[in-house]
Amino acid sequence: MSDSAEVVIVGGGVMGCSIQHGLAEKGVHDSLLLEQNALASGSTSRSQAILRMHYSNEVTARLAWESLKIFKDFEEIVGSPSGYTQTGYLLIVPREDIQPMRQNLDMQKVVGINTVEVSREDLYTLCDMVETYENESYSWEPDSGYADPYLVTTGYASRSRQLGARIEASTRVLSIDIVGGRVNGVVTDKGVVSTDTVVLATGPWSGPLLESVDSDIKLDTVRHQVVLLKHSNALRSSHPIIGDVTLDLSARPDVGGLTMIGVGEDENADPDSFNQGVDMPMVEKTMANMIRRIPSMESAQFIGGWSGLFTTTPDWHPVLDQIEGIKGLYCAVGFSGHGFKLSPMIGKVMSEIIVEGQSTSVDVSRLNASRFKTGNLLESNYRMQVLA
Ligand SMILES: Cc1cc2nc3c(=O)[nH]c(=O)nc-3n(C[C@H](O)[C@H](O)[C@H](O)COP(=O)(O)OP(=O)(O)OC[C@H]3O[C@@H](n4cnc5c(N)ncnc54)[C@H](O)[C@@H]3O)c2cc1C
Numbered sequence: 001m002s003d004s005a006e007v008v009i010v011g012g013g014v015m016g017c018s019i020q021h022g023l024a025e026k027g028v029h030d031s032l033l034l035e036q037n038a039l040a041s042g043s044t045s046r047s048q049a050i051l052r053m054h055y056s057n058e059v060t061a062r063l064a065w066e067s068l069k070i071f072k073d074f075e076e077i078v079g080s081p082s083g084y085t086q087t088g089y090l091l092i093v094p095r096e097d098i099q100p101m102r103q104n105l106d107m108q109k110v111v112g113i114n115t116v117e118v119s120r121e122d123l124y125t126l127c128d129m130v131e132t133y134e135n136e137s138y139s140w141e142p143d144s145g146y147a148d149p150y151l152v153t154t155g156y157a158s159r160s161r162q163l164g165a166r167i168e169a170s171t172r173v174l175s176i177d178i179v180g181g182r183v184n185g186v187v188t189d190k191g192v193v194s195t196d197t198v199v200l201a202t203g204p205w206s207g208p209l210l211e212s213v214d215s216d217i218k219l220d221t222v223r224h225q226v227v228l229l230k231h232s233n234a235l236r237s238s239h240p241i242i243g244d245v246t247l248d249l250s251a252r253p254d255v256g257g258l259t260m261i262g263v264g265e266d267e268n269a270d271p272d273s274f275n276q277g278v279d280m281p282m283v284e285k286t287m288a289n290m291i292r293r294i295p296s297m298e299s300a301q302f303i304g305g306w307s308g309l310f311t312t313t314p315d316w317h318p319v320l321d322q323i324e325g326i327k328g329l330y331c332a333v334g335f336s337g338h339g340f341k342l343s344p345m346i347g348k349v350m351s352e353i354i355v356e357g358q359s360t361s362v363d364v365s366r367l368n369a370s371r372f373k374t375g376n377l378l379e380s381n382y383r384m385q386v387l388a
Helices: 014-025 058-072 074-078 095-111 120-126 149-162 203-212 280-293 295-299 340-356
Strands: 007-010 031-034 089-094 116-118 136-141 166-168 173-179 182-188 191-194 198-200 220-230 241-244 249-254 258-263 301-312 319-322 329-333
Touching: 007 014, 007 182, 014 031, 014 149, 014 340, 031 149, 058 074, 058 095, 058 340, 074 149, 089 095, 095 116, 095 136, 116 120, 120 136, 149 166, 149 340, 173 203, 198 203, 203 301, 203 329, 220 280, 241 280, 249 280, 258 280, 280 295, 280 301, 319 340, 329 340
Parallel strands: 007 031, 007 198, 031 166, 089 241, 198 329
Antiparallel strands: 089 136, 116 136, 173 182, 182 191, 220 258, 220 301, 241 249, 249 258, 319 329
């Protein structure tokens, strides 16, 4: 067990590994990542891994757009593939959301994102298997798709190791040692590591460590289900990713004629004891909705599914900041159901905050911790919170 490091990163999900890589790229080679279980074993392993740019606020849209560029060039940058697969992203909103959607599209175009509003007729040309209904509106992002969370996490880890960083799995951080308002080290179940800089990238397990340093960042852990359907030959080709606000689901194709459908009602759950399966009433409702959207799914079979946890803040956007009043303690937590797509840029901006004192590649100061105290939360134009 290493007994000191320039920076200790707690958590080996996609965020911790991306942050360690970002630090190594910035010349911080003496870092130690501690993971209580195995790399990518937390929320990262449950992700639908959808990469889309449609958000209601500019900072998140920018992070997603810049991250997409990295997912595409991952092999060149990191040395191994990200599994990026381009499918296009179709957003479907009810009529009452048309103005908010147009507002978002205008903002996204300013950012440089390739996105466009499409009509029912356009949609039929883009993807004739998708059924459209009266009182709906649509937008299309051709570059969006999905990537592989395991490949991305372990790709970052391998590259960081090559750059001199250390990773220790099966090591739980029990507490953070703070002396005179500064980080002095971490206490783990294998011993003490001295350091003056700690980054918490602890996903759904963040609560107790934040509370132990008297942080008032409030996080909830919300169970989200993923239903897996296998198509019959009736589905002639693959469908794009569909973010369906009308039917409250997100559907992603996968190899082998599969569709992963993310659904969920807000249900708080404990990260160490939550129900990791899917609920049959939810499966039935999801299949009915999916058939409504893609009628040829009628002959698809339910073949399984899983649940994972979103770690949510009050506005469903993360906190990327130093912990108030403690020098050397940082956090990247609260990514809810949309962190994976931001993960390449999270490594970059967190390493900038740690090394240079502020984020420069994308200014993420809007994602500060104090917004919950001042009430200056980020707002979503939609009721489907995960769309944020
Ligand atoms: C069902 C589901 C679907 C999703 N779909 C999408 C999607 O389509 N697109 C998208 O962009 N995002 C999606 N997300 C969100 C995305 O997966 C998460 O935001 C992201 O994976 C969070 O990564 P993380 O590294 O912060 O957390 P985690 O992956 O949970 O990693 C945290 C790690 O910290 C470790 N840890 C915690 N405490 C300690 C400790 N004290 N000591 C040592 N180690 C510790 C844990 O073991 C864990 O491995 C989805 C999430 C879920 C659950």
